[in-house]
Amino acid sequence: MSADERRESVIRAAVVEFGRGGYDGTSTETIARRVGVSQPYLFRLFPGKQAIFRAAALRCLQDTRRVIEEAYGPHGDDLEAGGLAIAVAYQRLVADRDKLLMQMQTYVAVAKAEAAGDHEFGREIRAAWAGMYDGMLLYFGGDHVRTAEHFSFGMLINVLVSLGFPADHRVWAGFWSESREVVPDPER
Template sequence: MSALERRESVVRAAIAAFAIAGYHGTSTAAIARRVGVTQPYLFRLFPDKKAIFVAALMRSAEDTRLAFEGAADGAEGGERALQAMTNAYAQLTVHLPLGADADRTAGFFACGMLGNALAAMGLPPNAGRQGSVQEGRGVSACLPRRAGRSPWAR
C-alpha cells in the first residue's frame, strides 16, 4: 500500500473515531490501531492530531458535498432537492445501516459537527448556542442522554 493510500486509510479511520469519541476522546494511538500502523508511522503521514482532524473534516465535507450534488442532480423543485439531500446526508452516517432512526441520527451528527467545528476553532465546550453559556449547557445540551445510553440508541 502506498503512503497516499495509507494516508487515506488514516483519514477514513479518523472520521469514524472522531464521530464516536470526539476530538478529545480520540487518541492517535486509537487511530493507528484502527488502520493497523504504528503511532510513529502515523506521524510520518501527519504532523500531529490536529492535522489528522483537519484532514478528516475536509474529507467529510467533500463526501457531503458530493452526496448533496448527486442527490440534487435531476431533482425538480427546491423542496424535492432538499428532501433528496437530507436523505443522502442520512445515508452518509454509519448508524443507519445498524437500524438507527434517520432523524435522530441526523440531529446527532449536526450537533457533533457543531461541536467539532467549535473545538477546532478553540472555543470552549459551553459555546455554540445562544443562551447556553449562561445556562451552562453548551453544545453537549443538544445531545440527548438517557441513562448512559448513546444518543442514537432506540
C-alpha cells in the same frame, strides 16, 4: 500499500475513532492501531493530531457536499423534488453512525477551540462548510431562507438519528412532502 492509500486508511480510521471518542478523547495511538501502523509512521503521513482531525472532518464535509450535489443534480430547476431528494440522500448518509458522530464531534471540537481562543483550528473546516452552504444556495436560486431551512432540516435529522428515533416515530412527521409521502427510512 502506497503512502496515499495509507493516508486514506488513516482518514477512514480517524472518522470512526474521533466520531466515537471526540477530539480530546481520541489518541493518535488508537488511530494508528486501527490502521495497523506505528505512531511514527502516522506522523510521517500527518504532522499531528489536529491535521488528522481536520482531514477526517473535511472528508465528512466533502462526502456531505457530494451527496447533496448527486441528489439535487437530476432535478434541475425543480426545487421541491430536488429538496426532497437532498433530504432522503442526507438521511441515508447519516445512517452511517460513524460519519454522523464525526460530523457532530466536528462541531464540538471547533466550538471548544474557538472558546479557548484558537480561531485557526476551525478555519479550514468553516471554509469547507461555507462552500457547502454556497453550493446549496445556488441550487435554491440565491434564496437564503430556503437554504437555511434545508440546513435546519439536516441538523434536525442529525439529532433524530443520533438519538435513535425510529422512522415511524411522530418526531419525523415534519419530513413529509406535498404528496404526503414520508421520507423513507434508509434501514428499510
